[in-house]
Amino acid sequence: SAKAAGRNTMRFFDPEMQAAVSARAALEKELRIALQQQELRLYYQPQVNEHGAIIGAEALVRWQHPRLGLVTPASFIPLAEETHLIHPLGLWVLETACRQLTRWSSVPTRAHLVIAVNVSVRQFRQPDFVEQVCAVLDSSGADPRKLKLELTESLLLDDLEDVVAKMTALRARGISFALDDFGTGYSSLAYLQHLPLDQLKIDQSFVRDLDVHPNDAVIARSIVALARNLGLSVIAEGVETPLQRNLLAGLGCPAYQGYLFSPPLTREAFEIFAEEWEPESDERD
Ligand code: C2E
Ligand code: MG
């Protein structure tokens, strides 16, 4: 009705909503400029095995904003995903990580490091995603066996056949796949056996209260057992205390990532960290 339409039109001029809309539009514009002006930064968070050795790093994007300082991905990745900006952003992350792999490949103490790159569902959904990744591998010269892509369970709401076909093609090139934030998403376990995965990543929400909530330990233990039964590796994220690390080790989880070891670091800081890191120094219980 005209009245309803009138109300809808009125709502457009709701100052609060109008402010939100223009703030969003402004942010989108700024993010587009950020991509051109190279304001994005790729940070690296160490991943550690049961012996305390650094086995790789997760690449995590930040935005070095001229006024706001270092902006966390939680405040711009969702916007990037709603717009087309996730495509150039995702490509930049992938290119930067692959160039890093190539640089590390010639340094004996770093040549073994695997970089895990987060891939948005929308990015993965592009028809030419496989070709894009292969092109980045070719142009960077990165060893595909050192590249891991982190996907989330929301991917499974998509055409499973297409998802499996893309993963299979990329695995044939040597790339591996981790399922990120595992246990928090669309959790039908049946699909898991169809996915050509390499790793489950225990979500930090199950790690946080591992020592106080027995149920979280039960879930973590189940994920570890599930991974083992499916022939997958497993890593826990958000490990902050020696107790959490030790409990996870006791559950059979052999790899960890979290503030206990290090927060995400700039490339330079990561390299210094990796150089100075002594596995034994991890025996802090
Ligand atoms: P994620 O992939 O699950 O990454 C783990 C997040 O946990 C990171 O947050 C990391 O800094 C944080 N973290 C690591 N250790 C600890 C810990 O011990 N305690 C706590 N409380 N947190 C810890 P960050 O860097 O803010 O990233 C948030 C999310 O943004 C990521 O979650 C990922 O979903 C997304 N993201 C980050 N970088 C990218 C990217 O390059 N591309 C895409 N598509 N998404 C990204
Ligand atoms: Mg991740």
Ligand code: MG
């Ligand atoms: Mg995660």
Ligand code: MG
């Ligand atoms: Mg998470």
